[in-house]
Amino acid sequence: MPCSSWRNIEEAHQTIKDYFRDRSAEQARAVVEEWKSENIYPYEGEAKSPIETAERKVFDIVASSVNDYLQDFAAAPPKSKARFTFACSAPPLKGVRRICS
Secondary structure, X not given: OXXXXXXXXXXXXXXXXXXXXXXXXXXXXXXXXXXXXXXXXXXXXXXOOHHHHHHHHHHHHHHHHHHHHOOXXXXXXXHHHHHHHHHHHHHHHHHHHHHHO
């Protein structure tokens, strides 16, 4: 196969990956916004440091993954969601703090 064909395939592959990553991020933002409206999101305002920005990103990824993979989770009471999500998120967040400091 000519080099230009491989290049086109690689570009198409990257475009598809970018699309699904963006779509996933969009869905995670929707979950985060819902949690903010339910007052169970643990952060307020803007991040105050690069470490807090990283913590928020890790939290958002873990929390939205839990929301996606546990079918009854979205219907759970807000306080139950908060306790469960924070318990799942604590270990990765401690790792982020340790790596960044």
